[in-house]
Amino acid sequence: xxxxxxxxxxxxxxxxxxxxxxxxxxxxxxxxxxxxxxxxxxxxxxxxxxxxxxxxxxxxxxxxxxxxxxxxxxxxxxxxxxxxxxxxxxxxxxxxxxxxxxxxxxxxxxxxxxxxxxxxxxxxxxxxxxxxxxxxxxxxxxxxxxxxxxxxxxxxxxxxxxxxxxxxxxxxxxxxxxxxxxxxxxxxxxxxxxxxxxxxxxxxxxxxxxxxxxxxxxxxxxxxxxxxxxxxxxxxxxxxxxxxxxxxxxx
Numbered sequence: 568x569x570x571x572x573x574x575x576x577x578x579x580x581x582x583x584x585x586x587x588x589x590x591x592x593x594x595x596x597x598x599x600x601x602x603x604x605x606x607x608x609x610x611x612x613x614x615x616x617x618x619x620x621x622x623x624x625x626x627x628x629x630x631x632x633x634x635x636x637x638x639x640x641x642x643x644x645x646x647x648x649x650x651x652x653x654x655x656x657x658x659x660x661x662x663x664x665x666x667x668x669x670x671x672x673x674x675x676x677x678x679x680x681x682x683x684x685x686x687x688x689x690x691x692x693x694x695x696x697x698x699x700x701x702x703x704x705x706x707x708x709x710x711x712x713x714x715x716x717x718x719x720x721x722x723x724x725x726x727x728x729x730x731x732x733x734x735x736x737x738x739x740x741x742x743x744x745x746x747x748x749x750x751x752x753x754x755x756x757x758x759x760x761x762x763x764x765x766x767x768x769x770x771x772x773x774x775x776x777x778x779x780x781x782x783x784x785x786x787x788x789x790x791x792x793x794x795x796x797x798x799x800x801x802x803x804x805x806x807x808x809x810x811x812x813x814x815x816x817x818x
Contacts, residue, residue: 626659627666630688633678636741642753644739646670647701651680654700658690670700672739673753675721692721708734714767718760727807729814732762735803759806770806773798780813787813 636644643649651667656677669678669687677690677698697706705722723734736758743751761768761779768779773791776798780787790796790812791805798805 625682626661626694627656627663627679627690628682628688630679630690633671633676633687633689635687636673638741638751640741640751640753642739644671644673644741644753646672646737652701654698656690656698657696659694668698668700670698670705670722670737672737672755673741675738677722695722698722706734710767711765714765717767717769718758723760726759726803727810727814729811730763730817731810731814733806733810734760734762736760759802761806761810772802773805776806776809780809783813783816786816 646669651669653665654668655662655664656666656668657663666679670676671678674689676692677695678687679690680686681688692707695707697704699705704725706725707721708718708723709720710718718734718736721736723736726733726735738756738758739753740756741751742754759770761770761776763779768775770776770779777784777787787809791809794808796805796808
């Protein structure tokens with residue numbers, strides 16, 4: 568039930584209670600006060616009950632139960648933290664703010680608590696357009712058939728968005744050691760891509776970026792040199808700054 572419907576029910580209850588008081592002029596003041604308290608308790612119980620029922624039916628809480636790996640290992644499978652992080656998610660056509668969630672990088676899955684916080688559930692990937700977590704913006708990418716050979720469908724962090732879009736694919740792998748004295752651990756992997764118009768390109772270094780921007784290669788090279796941009800020391804910043812500059816040249 569929507570908040571609007573809940574408010575209508577509340578107003579009807581209050582109207583009914585006040586009507587009783589108005590048509591009973593001979594009621595004593597003390598009895599009227601007692602009646603008001605009773606009515607208030609009834610209204611509160613009514614609203615709380617319907618909010619709970621509505622909560623279970625919210626589209627955000629529809630998903631299958633999330634089962635954690637359970638493997639003892641160094642590290643964790645989630646983005647940034649092993650604890651839930653407050654963020655927002657655009658899910659099934661609606662934006663939900665202040666949602667406590669995990670982003671599982673092993674499964675490429677957004678995880679939240681269910682309405683009662685008793686269990687964790689996986690949101691349906693196909694219903695997520697984007698989500699924001701730890702001040703980072705993630706989008707769901709569904710490549711066409713030619714691009715599917717370059718990158719897979721899933722969530723990507725958007726490092727820059729303009730004429731050129733820069734995407735980072737975040738993954739974690741559970742690595743089992745070859746020696747008994749070593750720990751099982753989660754290992755991070757990052758992969759980078761650029762999108763120009765409807766085409767995707769995998770990027771690994773400055774040379775791959777210049778190859779994509781070959782029509783403005785001389786200008787881009789000068790920009791990189793003049794601004795001391797290092798693709799080796801800070802590749803994500805380098806990709807984003809170069810994409811921003813190239814976007815300005817193309818606009």
